[in-house]
Amino acid sequence: MIPLAHFMLISAALFCIGLYAVLSKRNAIMILIGIEFMLNAAILNFVAFGKYDKLHMGGQLFALFAIVLAAAAVAVSLAIILNVYTYYKNIDPTVIDQLRD
Amino acid sequence: MNIEQIVFYFFAASVLLSAFMVVFIKNMVRSIFLFFVTLFSMAGLFVFALADFIAVTQLIVYVGGMLVLMIFAFLLSSKTILNKSEVKESNLLGLHHIPGLFIALLFFLILFITIYQANPDQLSWVNNSENVIQVNDNTIHFIGVNLMTRYLIPFEIISVLLMMALIGASHLARREKKI
Structure with missing residues:
Protein backbone atom coordinates (compact mmCIF):
# COMPACT_ATOMS: atom_id res chain seq x y z
CA MET A 1 0.00 0.00 0.00
CA ILE A 2 1.65 3.19 -1.21
CA PRO A 3 0.72 6.32 0.78
CA LEU A 4 -1.10 9.01 -1.14
CA ALA A 5 1.39 11.69 -0.09
CA HIS A 6 4.18 9.96 -2.01
CA PHE A 7 2.20 10.11 -5.24
CA MET A 8 1.60 13.80 -4.60
CA LEU A 9 5.28 14.45 -3.86
CA ILE A 10 6.39 12.76 -7.07
CA SER A 11 3.88 14.73 -9.09
CA ALA A 12 4.94 17.98 -7.37
CA ALA A 13 8.58 17.32 -8.25
CA LEU A 14 7.70 16.48 -11.84
CA PHE A 15 5.57 19.63 -12.09
CA CYS A 16 8.45 21.77 -10.89
CA ILE A 17 10.85 20.19 -13.39
CA GLY A 18 8.32 21.00 -16.11
CA LEU A 19 7.99 24.55 -14.81
CA TYR A 20 11.76 24.98 -14.96
CA ALA A 21 11.84 23.67 -18.54
CA VAL A 22 9.06 26.05 -19.59
CA LEU A 23 10.71 29.05 -17.96
CA SER A 24 14.31 28.65 -19.01
CA LYS A 25 14.56 26.63 -22.22
CA ARG A 26 15.47 28.35 -25.48
CA ASN A 27 13.79 25.85 -27.78
CA ALA A 28 10.08 25.55 -28.49
CA ILE A 29 10.13 21.73 -28.50
CA MET A 30 11.76 21.66 -25.06
CA ILE A 31 9.08 24.03 -23.79
CA LEU A 32 6.48 21.66 -25.17
CA ILE A 33 8.16 18.80 -23.31
CA GLY A 34 7.98 20.88 -20.13
CA ILE A 35 4.26 21.38 -20.63
CA GLU A 36 3.88 17.64 -21.11
CA PHE A 37 5.68 17.05 -17.80
CA MET A 38 3.27 19.38 -16.04
CA LEU A 39 0.27 17.66 -17.62
CA ASN A 40 1.62 14.26 -16.64
CA ALA A 41 2.04 15.43 -13.06
CA ALA A 42 -1.60 16.52 -13.00
CA ILE A 43 -2.68 13.19 -14.49
CA LEU A 44 -0.75 11.33 -11.79
CA ASN A 45 -2.66 13.24 -9.13
CA PHE A 46 -5.97 12.50 -10.83
CA VAL A 47 -5.18 8.81 -10.98
CA ALA A 48 -3.87 8.61 -7.42
CA PHE A 49 -7.03 10.17 -5.99
CA GLY A 50 -9.25 8.29 -8.42
CA LYS A 51 -8.39 5.10 -6.54
CA TYR A 52 -10.92 6.14 -3.89
CA ASP A 53 -13.79 6.57 -6.33
CA LYS A 54 -14.68 3.13 -7.59
CA LEU A 55 -18.32 3.83 -8.42
CA HIS A 56 -17.94 6.88 -10.62
CA MET A 57 -14.29 6.57 -11.69
CA GLY A 58 -13.99 10.36 -11.86
CA GLY A 59 -10.23 10.50 -11.51
CA GLN A 60 -9.36 7.86 -14.08
CA LEU A 61 -11.83 9.15 -16.66
CA PHE A 62 -10.61 12.71 -16.35
CA ALA A 63 -7.05 11.42 -16.63
CA LEU A 64 -8.14 9.82 -19.91
CA PHE A 65 -9.66 13.09 -21.10
CA ALA A 66 -6.51 14.97 -20.11
CA ILE A 67 -4.35 12.56 -22.13
CA VAL A 68 -6.55 13.14 -25.19
CA LEU A 69 -6.38 16.91 -24.71
CA ALA A 70 -2.59 16.73 -24.40
CA ALA A 71 -2.40 14.77 -27.65
CA ALA A 72 -4.52 17.37 -29.45
CA ALA A 73 -2.43 20.20 -28.03
CA VAL A 74 0.83 18.58 -29.09
CA ALA A 75 -0.42 17.97 -32.64
CA VAL A 76 -1.49 21.60 -33.11
CA SER A 77 1.56 23.11 -31.46
CA LEU A 78 4.00 21.00 -33.44
CA ALA A 79 2.27 22.15 -36.63
CA ILE A 80 2.64 25.74 -35.47
CA ILE A 81 6.32 25.15 -34.64
CA LEU A 82 6.94 23.79 -38.15
CA ASN A 83 5.26 26.84 -39.67
CA VAL A 84 7.29 29.18 -37.49
CA TYR A 85 10.45 27.38 -38.54
CA THR A 86 9.69 27.74 -42.24
CA TYR A 87 9.12 31.46 -41.69
CA TYR A 88 11.90 32.43 -39.26
CA LYS A 89 14.37 29.51 -39.76
CA ASN A 90 14.54 29.38 -35.97
CA ILE A 91 12.41 28.04 -33.11
CA ASP A 92 13.94 30.00 -30.27
CA PRO A 93 10.98 31.77 -28.62
CA THR A 94 13.15 34.67 -27.49
CA VAL A 95 13.96 35.52 -31.11
CA ILE A 96 10.41 35.27 -32.44
CA ASP A 97 8.93 38.48 -31.11
CA GLN A 98 6.55 39.83 -33.75
CA LEU A 99 3.18 38.61 -34.95
CA ARG A 100 3.04 40.57 -38.20
CA ASP A 101 4.87 39.71 -41.42
CA MET B 1 9.79 -3.22 2.61
CA ASN B 2 7.94 -5.55 0.29
CA ILE B 3 8.32 -5.99 -3.44
CA GLU B 4 5.48 -3.56 -4.25
CA GLN B 5 7.22 -0.67 -2.52
CA ILE B 6 10.58 -1.53 -4.07
CA VAL B 7 9.16 -1.50 -7.59
CA PHE B 8 7.16 1.67 -6.92
CA TYR B 9 10.14 3.62 -5.65
CA PHE B 10 12.25 2.29 -8.50
CA PHE B 11 9.72 3.70 -10.97
CA ALA B 12 9.52 6.97 -9.03
CA ALA B 13 13.30 7.36 -9.04
CA SER B 14 13.37 6.58 -12.74
CA VAL B 15 10.71 9.23 -13.46
CA LEU B 16 12.49 11.94 -11.52
CA LEU B 17 16.00 11.07 -12.67
CA SER B 18 15.10 10.91 -16.34
CA ALA B 19 13.06 14.13 -16.06
CA PHE B 20 16.09 15.87 -14.54
CA MET B 21 18.27 14.57 -17.32
CA VAL B 22 15.76 15.66 -19.99
CA VAL B 23 15.97 19.18 -18.64
CA PHE B 24 19.69 19.40 -18.02
CA ILE B 25 21.23 17.49 -20.93
CA LYS B 26 22.33 19.78 -23.74
CA ASN B 27 21.93 17.30 -26.59
CA MET B 28 18.32 17.55 -27.71
CA VAL B 29 18.02 14.14 -29.37
CA ARG B 30 19.11 12.47 -26.16
CA SER B 31 16.70 14.52 -24.10
CA ILE B 32 13.77 13.61 -26.36
CA PHE B 33 14.64 9.92 -26.01
CA LEU B 34 14.93 10.32 -22.24
CA PHE B 35 11.47 11.87 -22.31
CA PHE B 36 10.41 8.45 -23.62
CA VAL B 37 11.86 6.83 -20.48
CA THR B 38 10.00 9.30 -18.26
CA LEU B 39 6.67 8.53 -19.92
CA PHE B 40 7.28 4.78 -19.64
CA SER B 41 8.00 4.98 -15.92
CA MET B 42 4.99 7.25 -15.48
CA ALA B 43 2.83 4.46 -16.92
CA GLY B 44 4.37 2.19 -14.31
CA LEU B 45 3.31 4.59 -11.56
CA PHE B 46 -0.24 4.62 -12.97
CA VAL B 47 -0.36 0.85 -12.58
CA PHE B 48 0.46 1.28 -8.88
CA ALA B 49 -2.52 3.62 -8.51
CA LEU B 50 -4.62 0.72 -9.89
CA ALA B 51 -5.30 2.50 -13.17
CA ASP B 52 -4.10 -0.09 -15.66
CA PHE B 53 -6.25 1.20 -18.51
CA ILE B 54 -4.79 4.70 -18.11
CA ALA B 55 -1.31 3.21 -18.12
CA VAL B 56 -1.94 1.42 -21.41
CA THR B 57 -3.48 4.57 -22.89
CA GLN B 58 -0.42 6.51 -21.79
CA LEU B 59 1.82 4.03 -23.55
CA ILE B 60 -0.22 4.07 -26.76
CA VAL B 61 -0.97 7.80 -27.00
CA TYR B 62 2.18 9.36 -25.58
CA VAL B 63 4.89 6.89 -26.44
CA GLY B 64 3.37 5.66 -29.67
CA GLY B 65 1.96 8.84 -31.10
CA MET B 66 3.31 11.94 -29.49
CA LEU B 67 6.94 10.99 -29.26
CA VAL B 68 7.22 10.03 -32.92
CA LEU B 69 5.59 13.36 -33.77
CA MET B 70 8.08 15.19 -31.57
CA ILE B 71 11.10 13.47 -33.11
CA PHE B 72 9.80 14.29 -36.59
CA ALA B 73 9.28 17.93 -35.66
CA PHE B 74 12.73 18.10 -34.12
CA LEU B 75 14.42 16.60 -37.15
CA LEU B 76 12.48 18.90 -39.48
CA SER B 77 13.06 22.08 -37.55
CA SER B 78 16.37 22.11 -35.74
CA LYS B 79 19.09 21.90 -38.34
CA THR B 80 20.93 24.87 -36.86
CA ILE B 81 20.80 23.38 -33.37
CA LEU B 82 22.17 20.08 -34.62
CA ASN B 83 25.04 21.83 -36.35
CA LYS B 84 26.26 23.93 -33.43
CA SER B 85 25.66 21.38 -30.70
CA GLU B 86 29.36 21.27 -29.78
CA VAL B 87 29.64 25.01 -29.31
CA LYS B 88 27.15 25.23 -26.49
CA GLU B 89 28.71 22.47 -24.37
CA SER B 90 30.88 24.84 -22.35
CA ASN B 91 28.38 26.71 -20.18
CA LEU B 92 26.49 24.01 -18.34
CA LEU B 93 24.38 26.35 -16.23
CA GLY B 94 24.27 29.78 -17.76
CA LEU B 95 23.06 32.93 -16.10
CA HIS B 96 19.68 32.91 -17.81
CA HIS B 97 18.79 29.59 -16.13
CA ILE B 98 18.94 30.97 -12.61
CA PRO B 99 15.54 32.76 -12.38
CA GLY B 100 13.73 29.69 -13.72
CA LEU B 101 15.57 27.43 -11.30
CA PHE B 102 14.76 29.76 -8.43
CA ILE B 103 11.05 29.92 -9.26
CA ALA B 104 10.83 26.16 -9.74
CA LEU B 105 12.55 25.44 -6.41
CA LEU B 106 10.37 27.91 -4.53
CA PHE B 107 7.24 26.46 -6.13
CA PHE B 108 8.33 22.98 -5.11
CA LEU B 109 8.81 24.26 -1.56
CA ILE B 110 5.26 25.67 -1.57
CA LEU B 111 3.84 22.40 -2.88
CA PHE B 112 5.85 20.38 -0.35
CA ILE B 113 4.59 22.44 2.58
CA THR B 114 1.03 22.22 1.25
CA ILE B 115 1.17 18.45 0.92
CA TYR B 116 2.76 18.14 4.36
CA GLN B 117 0.04 20.23 5.98
CA ALA B 118 -2.85 18.76 3.99
CA ASN B 119 -1.79 15.26 5.07
CA PRO B 120 -3.89 13.45 2.45
CA ASP B 121 -3.59 9.99 4.03
CA GLN B 122 -5.57 11.09 7.09
CA LEU B 123 -8.55 12.46 5.19
CA SER B 124 -11.82 10.88 6.27
CA TRP B 125 -13.03 10.01 2.79
CA VAL B 126 -9.72 8.34 2.06
CA ASN B 127 -9.42 6.39 5.28
CA ASN B 128 -12.89 4.98 5.80
CA SER B 129 -14.17 5.03 2.27
CA GLU B 130 -16.25 2.12 1.08
CA ASN B 131 -15.64 2.30 -2.65
CA VAL B 132 -11.89 1.92 -2.89
CA ILE B 133 -10.72 0.11 -6.00
CA GLN B 134 -9.41 -3.31 -5.03
CA VAL B 135 -6.46 -4.98 -6.70
Whole structure:
Protein backbone atom coordinates (compact mmCIF):
# COMPACT_ATOMS: atom_id res chain seq x y z
CA MET A 1 0.00 0.00 0.00
CA ILE A 2 1.65 3.19 -1.21
CA PRO A 3 0.72 6.32 0.78
CA LEU A 4 -1.10 9.01 -1.14
CA ALA A 5 1.39 11.69 -0.09
CA HIS A 6 4.18 9.96 -2.01
CA PHE A 7 2.20 10.11 -5.24
CA MET A 8 1.60 13.80 -4.60
CA LEU A 9 5.28 14.45 -3.86
CA ILE A 10 6.39 12.76 -7.07
CA SER A 11 3.88 14.73 -9.09
CA ALA A 12 4.94 17.98 -7.37
CA ALA A 13 8.58 17.32 -8.25
CA LEU A 14 7.70 16.48 -11.84
CA PHE A 15 5.57 19.63 -12.09
CA CYS A 16 8.45 21.77 -10.89
CA ILE A 17 10.85 20.19 -13.39
CA GLY A 18 8.32 21.00 -16.11
CA LEU A 19 7.99 24.55 -14.81
CA TYR A 20 11.76 24.98 -14.96
CA ALA A 21 11.84 23.67 -18.54
CA VAL A 22 9.06 26.05 -19.59
CA LEU A 23 10.71 29.05 -17.96
CA SER A 24 14.31 28.65 -19.01
CA LYS A 25 14.56 26.63 -22.22
CA ARG A 26 15.47 28.35 -25.48
CA ASN A 27 13.79 25.85 -27.78
CA ALA A 28 10.08 25.55 -28.49
CA ILE A 29 10.13 21.73 -28.50
CA MET A 30 11.76 21.66 -25.06
CA ILE A 31 9.08 24.03 -23.79
CA LEU A 32 6.48 21.66 -25.17
CA ILE A 33 8.16 18.80 -23.31
CA GLY A 34 7.98 20.88 -20.13
CA ILE A 35 4.26 21.38 -20.63
CA GLU A 36 3.88 17.64 -21.11
CA PHE A 37 5.68 17.05 -17.80
CA MET A 38 3.27 19.38 -16.04
CA LEU A 39 0.27 17.66 -17.62
CA ASN A 40 1.62 14.26 -16.64
CA ALA A 41 2.04 15.43 -13.06
CA ALA A 42 -1.60 16.52 -13.00
CA ILE A 43 -2.68 13.19 -14.49
CA LEU A 44 -0.75 11.33 -11.79
CA ASN A 45 -2.66 13.24 -9.13
CA PHE A 46 -5.97 12.50 -10.83
CA VAL A 47 -5.18 8.81 -10.98
CA ALA A 48 -3.87 8.61 -7.42
CA PHE A 49 -7.03 10.17 -5.99
CA GLY A 50 -9.25 8.29 -8.42
CA LYS A 51 -8.39 5.10 -6.54
CA TYR A 52 -10.92 6.14 -3.89
CA ASP A 53 -13.79 6.57 -6.33
CA LYS A 54 -14.68 3.13 -7.59
CA LEU A 55 -18.32 3.83 -8.42
CA HIS A 56 -17.94 6.88 -10.62
CA MET A 57 -14.29 6.57 -11.69
CA GLY A 58 -13.99 10.36 -11.86
CA GLY A 59 -10.23 10.50 -11.51
CA GLN A 60 -9.36 7.86 -14.08
CA LEU A 61 -11.83 9.15 -16.66
CA PHE A 62 -10.61 12.71 -16.35
CA ALA A 63 -7.05 11.42 -16.63
CA LEU A 64 -8.14 9.82 -19.91
CA PHE A 65 -9.66 13.09 -21.10
CA ALA A 66 -6.51 14.97 -20.11
CA ILE A 67 -4.35 12.56 -22.13
CA VAL A 68 -6.55 13.14 -25.19
CA LEU A 69 -6.38 16.91 -24.71
CA ALA A 70 -2.59 16.73 -24.40
CA ALA A 71 -2.40 14.77 -27.65
CA ALA A 72 -4.52 17.37 -29.45
CA ALA A 73 -2.43 20.20 -28.03
CA VAL A 74 0.83 18.58 -29.09
CA ALA A 75 -0.42 17.97 -32.64
CA VAL A 76 -1.49 21.60 -33.11
CA SER A 77 1.56 23.11 -31.46
CA LEU A 78 4.00 21.00 -33.44
CA ALA A 79 2.27 22.15 -36.63
CA ILE A 80 2.64 25.74 -35.47
CA ILE A 81 6.32 25.15 -34.64
CA LEU A 82 6.94 23.79 -38.15
CA ASN A 83 5.26 26.84 -39.67
CA VAL A 84 7.29 29.18 -37.49
CA TYR A 85 10.45 27.38 -38.54
CA THR A 86 9.69 27.74 -42.24
CA TYR A 87 9.12 31.46 -41.69
CA TYR A 88 11.90 32.43 -39.26
CA LYS A 89 14.37 29.51 -39.76
CA ASN A 90 14.54 29.38 -35.97
CA ILE A 91 12.41 28.04 -33.11
CA ASP A 92 13.94 30.00 -30.27
CA PRO A 93 10.98 31.77 -28.62
CA THR A 94 13.15 34.67 -27.49
CA VAL A 95 13.96 35.52 -31.11
CA ILE A 96 10.41 35.27 -32.44
CA ASP A 97 8.93 38.48 -31.11
CA GLN A 98 6.55 39.83 -33.75
CA LEU A 99 3.18 38.61 -34.95
CA ARG A 100 3.04 40.57 -38.20
CA ASP A 101 4.87 39.71 -41.42
CA MET B 1 9.79 -3.22 2.61
CA ASN B 2 7.94 -5.55 0.29
CA ILE B 3 8.32 -5.99 -3.44
CA GLU B 4 5.48 -3.56 -4.25
CA GLN B 5 7.22 -0.67 -2.52
CA ILE B 6 10.58 -1.53 -4.07
CA VAL B 7 9.16 -1.50 -7.59
CA PHE B 8 7.16 1.67 -6.92
CA TYR B 9 10.14 3.62 -5.65
CA PHE B 10 12.25 2.29 -8.50
CA PHE B 11 9.72 3.70 -10.97
CA ALA B 12 9.52 6.97 -9.03
CA ALA B 13 13.30 7.36 -9.04
CA SER B 14 13.37 6.58 -12.74
CA VAL B 15 10.71 9.23 -13.46
CA LEU B 16 12.49 11.94 -11.52
CA LEU B 17 16.00 11.07 -12.67
CA SER B 18 15.10 10.91 -16.34
CA ALA B 19 13.06 14.13 -16.06
CA PHE B 20 16.09 15.87 -14.54
CA MET B 21 18.27 14.57 -17.32
CA VAL B 22 15.76 15.66 -19.99
CA VAL B 23 15.97 19.18 -18.64
CA PHE B 24 19.69 19.40 -18.02
CA ILE B 25 21.23 17.49 -20.93
CA LYS B 26 22.33 19.78 -23.74
CA ASN B 27 21.93 17.30 -26.59
CA MET B 28 18.32 17.55 -27.71
CA VAL B 29 18.02 14.14 -29.37
CA ARG B 30 19.11 12.47 -26.16
CA SER B 31 16.70 14.52 -24.10
CA ILE B 32 13.77 13.61 -26.36
CA PHE B 33 14.64 9.92 -26.01
CA LEU B 34 14.93 10.32 -22.24
CA PHE B 35 11.47 11.87 -22.31
CA PHE B 36 10.41 8.45 -23.62
CA VAL B 37 11.86 6.83 -20.48
CA THR B 38 10.00 9.30 -18.26
CA LEU B 39 6.67 8.53 -19.92
CA PHE B 40 7.28 4.78 -19.64
CA SER B 41 8.00 4.98 -15.92
CA MET B 42 4.99 7.25 -15.48
CA ALA B 43 2.83 4.46 -16.92
CA GLY B 44 4.37 2.19 -14.31
CA LEU B 45 3.31 4.59 -11.56
CA PHE B 46 -0.24 4.62 -12.97
CA VAL B 47 -0.36 0.85 -12.58
CA PHE B 48 0.46 1.28 -8.88
CA ALA B 49 -2.52 3.62 -8.51
CA LEU B 50 -4.62 0.72 -9.89
CA ALA B 51 -5.30 2.50 -13.17
CA ASP B 52 -4.10 -0.09 -15.66
CA PHE B 53 -6.25 1.20 -18.51
CA ILE B 54 -4.79 4.70 -18.11
CA ALA B 55 -1.31 3.21 -18.12
CA VAL B 56 -1.94 1.42 -21.41
CA THR B 57 -3.48 4.57 -22.89
CA GLN B 58 -0.42 6.51 -21.79
CA LEU B 59 1.82 4.03 -23.55
CA ILE B 60 -0.22 4.07 -26.76
CA VAL B 61 -0.97 7.80 -27.00
CA TYR B 62 2.18 9.36 -25.58
CA VAL B 63 4.89 6.89 -26.44
CA GLY B 64 3.37 5.66 -29.67
CA GLY B 65 1.96 8.84 -31.10
CA MET B 66 3.31 11.94 -29.49
CA LEU B 67 6.94 10.99 -29.26
CA VAL B 68 7.22 10.03 -32.92
CA LEU B 69 5.59 13.36 -33.77
CA MET B 70 8.08 15.19 -31.57
CA ILE B 71 11.10 13.47 -33.11
CA PHE B 72 9.80 14.29 -36.59
CA ALA B 73 9.28 17.93 -35.66
CA PHE B 74 12.73 18.10 -34.12
CA LEU B 75 14.42 16.60 -37.15
CA LEU B 76 12.48 18.90 -39.48
CA SER B 77 13.06 22.08 -37.55
CA SER B 78 16.37 22.11 -35.74
CA LYS B 79 19.09 21.90 -38.34
CA THR B 80 20.93 24.87 -36.86
CA ILE B 81 20.80 23.38 -33.37
CA LEU B 82 22.17 20.08 -34.62
CA ASN B 83 25.04 21.83 -36.35
CA LYS B 84 26.26 23.93 -33.43
CA SER B 85 25.66 21.38 -30.70
CA GLU B 86 29.36 21.27 -29.78
CA VAL B 87 29.64 25.01 -29.31
CA LYS B 88 27.15 25.23 -26.49
CA GLU B 89 28.71 22.47 -24.37
CA SER B 90 30.88 24.84 -22.35
CA ASN B 91 28.38 26.71 -20.18
CA LEU B 92 26.49 24.01 -18.34
CA LEU B 93 24.38 26.35 -16.23
CA GLY B 94 24.27 29.78 -17.76
CA LEU B 95 23.06 32.93 -16.10
CA HIS B 96 19.68 32.91 -17.81
CA HIS B 97 18.79 29.59 -16.13
CA ILE B 98 18.94 30.97 -12.61
CA PRO B 99 15.54 32.76 -12.38
CA GLY B 100 13.73 29.69 -13.72
CA LEU B 101 15.57 27.43 -11.30
CA PHE B 102 14.76 29.76 -8.43
CA ILE B 103 11.05 29.92 -9.26
CA ALA B 104 10.83 26.16 -9.74
CA LEU B 105 12.55 25.44 -6.41
CA LEU B 106 10.37 27.91 -4.53
CA PHE B 107 7.24 26.46 -6.13
CA PHE B 108 8.33 22.98 -5.11
CA LEU B 109 8.81 24.26 -1.56
CA ILE B 110 5.26 25.67 -1.57
CA LEU B 111 3.84 22.40 -2.88
CA PHE B 112 5.85 20.38 -0.35
CA ILE B 113 4.59 22.44 2.58
CA THR B 114 1.03 22.22 1.25
CA ILE B 115 1.17 18.45 0.92
CA TYR B 116 2.76 18.14 4.36
CA GLN B 117 0.04 20.23 5.98
CA ALA B 118 -2.85 18.76 3.99
CA ASN B 119 -1.79 15.26 5.07
CA PRO B 120 -3.89 13.45 2.45
CA ASP B 121 -3.59 9.99 4.03
CA GLN B 122 -5.57 11.09 7.09
CA LEU B 123 -8.55 12.46 5.19
CA SER B 124 -11.82 10.88 6.27
CA TRP B 125 -13.03 10.01 2.79
CA VAL B 126 -9.72 8.34 2.06
CA ASN B 127 -9.42 6.39 5.28
CA ASN B 128 -12.89 4.98 5.80
CA SER B 129 -14.17 5.03 2.27
CA GLU B 130 -16.25 2.12 1.08
CA ASN B 131 -15.64 2.30 -2.65
CA VAL B 132 -11.89 1.92 -2.89
CA ILE B 133 -10.72 0.11 -6.00
CA GLN B 134 -9.41 -3.31 -5.03
CA VAL B 135 -6.46 -4.98 -6.70
CA ASN B 136 -8.58 -7.74 -8.26
CA ASP B 137 -11.30 -5.41 -9.58
CA ASN B 138 -12.06 -5.19 -13.26
CA THR B 139 -11.55 -1.45 -13.71
CA ILE B 140 -12.14 -1.52 -17.47
CA HIS B 141 -15.72 -2.63 -16.80
CA PHE B 142 -16.35 0.39 -14.54
CA ILE B 143 -14.64 2.74 -17.00
CA GLY B 144 -16.76 1.51 -19.89
CA VAL B 145 -20.04 1.76 -17.99
CA ASN B 146 -19.28 5.26 -16.71
CA LEU B 147 -18.03 6.47 -20.08
CA MET B 148 -21.34 5.55 -21.67
CA THR B 149 -23.60 6.82 -18.89
CA ARG B 150 -22.27 9.45 -16.52
CA TYR B 151 -19.52 10.97 -18.66
CA LEU B 152 -21.18 10.72 -22.07
CA ILE B 153 -21.20 14.45 -22.84
CA PRO B 154 -17.51 15.02 -22.00
CA PHE B 155 -16.70 11.95 -24.09
CA GLU B 156 -18.56 13.29 -27.13
CA ILE B 157 -17.15 16.79 -26.73
CA ILE B 158 -13.62 15.50 -26.42
CA SER B 159 -13.97 13.33 -29.51
CA VAL B 160 -15.22 16.28 -31.58
CA LEU B 161 -12.42 18.43 -30.18
CA LEU B 162 -9.81 15.82 -31.05
CA MET B 163 -11.10 15.65 -34.61
CA MET B 164 -11.03 19.44 -34.88
CA ALA B 165 -7.50 19.58 -33.53
CA LEU B 166 -6.23 16.92 -35.93
CA ILE B 167 -7.85 18.53 -38.98
CA GLY B 168 -6.48 21.92 -37.89
CA ALA B 169 -3.00 20.52 -37.34
CA SER B 170 -2.86 18.84 -40.72
CA HIS B 171 -4.13 22.03 -42.35
CA LEU B 172 -1.51 24.13 -40.56
CA ALA B 173 1.33 21.78 -41.42
CA ARG B 174 0.43 21.69 -45.10
CA ARG B 175 3.00 23.24 -47.36
CA GLU B 176 1.61 26.31 -49.09
CA LYS B 177 3.10 29.14 -51.05
CA LYS B 178 1.49 31.82 -48.94
CA ILE B 179 0.62 31.14 -45.32
